[in-house]
Amino acid sequence: MVSSLDGFIAKKDGSISWMHSKDNYEKGVELTKEYISEFLKSIDCYVMGSRTYEHAVELGWPYGEIPVFVLTERELESDKKSVQFISGDLSKIVNDKLKNQFRNIWMVGGTMLTKEFLRFGLADEINITIIPTLLGNGTLFFDYIGKEIPLHLKNVTAFKDGMVEMVYEINKE
Numbered sequence: 001m002v003s004s005l006d007g008f009i010a011k012k013d014g015s016i017s018w019m020h021s022k023d024n025y026e027k028g029v030e031l032t033k034e035y036i037s038e039f040l041k042s043i044d045c046y047v048m049g050s051r052t053y054e055h056a057v058e059l060g061w062p063y064g065e066i067p068v069f070v071l072t073e074r075e076l077e078s079d080k081k082s083v084q085f086i087s088g089d090l091s092k093i094v095n096d097k098l099k100n101q102f103r104n105i106w107m108v109g110g111t112m113l114t115k116e117f118l119r120f121g122l123a124d125e126i127n128i129t130i131i132p133t134l135l136g137n138g139t140l141f142f143d144y145i146g147k148e149i150p151l152h153l154k155n156v157t158a159f160k161d162g163m164v165e166m167v168y169e170i171n172k173e
Contacts, residue, residue: 010139153168
């Protein structure tokens, strides 16, 4: 997920146009197409909510032919063979269906799906990239999860454009 420094993933109007950084941090890593490509090769499938799916279609489909499972109760359509619309119990979908087929399941989405993955203990780690922007209001990324979740910092990468990626392992006790 990408977030502003103050924890928002979208402006009040749903806009994500601010998600680009033009900062210049000389000590940072260059965010190249090769860097991104190498990262994306590790993902076996994506799980996302319907609003995230609609944003992705609108902005230009970045997921290629990797399987994408869109959680929705609505009747949606796709011209992409890699997209499957599913509904039902999230724990059963992830544990009974997806974990049997895929090693690295990547959850992409907003607060509703993130909350459910965390509440049900379905996430192993959180990968968040902070954009050097303070939005002041909008849609919070971690919106009242309802329980404390201890984390372990696994990795931090600072990029030349000022973005900082933090990877946290979720301690499952």
